[in-house]
Amino acid sequence: MKNIVILVLIVLVVGGYFYNRDNGLDVTPESVEISTIPETAKGPEIPQDKGYLVEEINDGLYWLTDGTYQMMFLVTSFGVIVVDAPPSIGENILVAIAEVTDNPITHVIYSHHHADHIAAANLYPANAVYLAHNDTATMINRSQNDGREFPFGTFVGGGDVPKPNVTFNTNYVLISGGQRVNLTYLGTNHSPGNILIYAPQQKVAMIVDVIFPGWVPFMDLAVSDDVNGYLAAHDQILAFDFDTLIAGHLTRLGTKEDVELQKEYLSDIKANATTALQEVDLMAVAEETGFENQWALFGTYLDEVNQQCADLTLGKWATRLGGAPEFTKSQCARIAESLRIN
Numbered sequence: 001m002k003n004i005v006i007l008v009l010i011v012l013v014v015g016g017y018f019y020n021r022d023n024g025l026d027v028t029p030e031s032v033e034i035s036t037i038p039e040t041a042k043g044p045e046i047p048q049d050k051g052y053l054v055e056e057i058n059d060g061l062y063w064l065t066d067g068t069y070q071m072m073f074l075v076t077s078f079g080v081i082v083v084d085a086p087p088s089i090g091e092n093i094l095v096a097i098a099e100v101t102d103n104p105i106t107h108v109i110y111s112h113h114h115a116d117h118i119a120a121a122n123l124y125p126a127n128a129v130y131l132a133h134n135d136t137a138t139m140i141n142r143s144q145n146d147g148r149e150f151p152f153g154t155f156v157g158g159g160d161v162p163k164p165n166v167t168f169n170t171n172y173v174l175i176s177g178g179q180r181v182n183l184t185y186l187g188t189n190h191s192p193g194n195i196l197i198y199a200p201q202q203k204v205a206m207i208v209d210v211i212f213p214g215w216v217p218f219m220d221l222a223v224s225d226d227v228n229g230y231l232a233a234h235d236q237i238l239a240f241d242f243d244t245l246i247a248g249h250l251t252r253l254g255t256k257e258d259v260e261l262q263k264e265y266l267s268d269i270k271a272n273a274t275t276a277l278q279e280v281d282l283m284a285v286a287e288e289t290g291f292e293n294q295w296a297l298f299g300t301y302l303d304e305v306n307q308q309c310a311d312l313t314l315g316k317w318a319t320r321l322g323g324a325p326e327f328t329k330s331q332c333a334r335i336a337e338s339l340r341i342n
């Protein structure tokens, strides 16, 4: 009986393979094309027994990472100021802080409102001070569970978070227990309310989901709300006097050189998207698609623009930044669309 079951399973698996192969569907995982990342996209080893790495950058300022998400905390003479709470690190945030200090968490800063960076904040003490930009507070109030079908954090972990009780519009200076952080709003970029957190004593800047040290941005310009604000953020960040950048992702810390490099990559994309918009001929595409199905016409035309922009860009960038072959076409699409309509 057991042998018959095994035989049936083999027939199903092998039969399925030949069925899919004959229909042109290659279902083996090796068929996914994955580009090789450069050495500069690699970060420090994450201790596998712990699942996180915590390191002092200097003068009581620590970064904490699981190899994909990053956050920071600052030890003061009587407390701890934390920035963000990625649910992928989750309970390990408290374990990592306890590794370096017994001081209680007194202040929590939200970099922006996205659940993948803050939805574990319900781990923090309810009586801490919660700081955020006004727009972040508005978004958090809007996203907390009011009977929605998929509550805040459902797809990334965590859940509802304590609401900000100190908010600001342009600048805020937090001084506590001998430490200082300046919070600055640069305007909408990746999201409304996304702030730059700057520790002048340590020369550390943190801004999340804008710069990706060693990598191209996440797809679609890091799913930014405002393309022009996102591009302008590069010079705004460079105006701060910092040695170390905590970017929220991905593998390692950054420097000003990483900001410069990403700025150059995106300015190449802007130039190449402009060229593609000038060269790809809408009427030539229409000869292939006709005019009746207008979405087919525009879909084909824009895909040709984005593909030409990506081809022009990857000659220089395919091996210089991690993930360039995977996400460059999507960056081209966002920038070309912004050039067309903004």
Ligand SMILES: [Zn+2]
Pocket (backbone or CB within 6 Å): 112, 114, 117, 190, 191, 208, 209
């Ligand atoms: Zn985000």
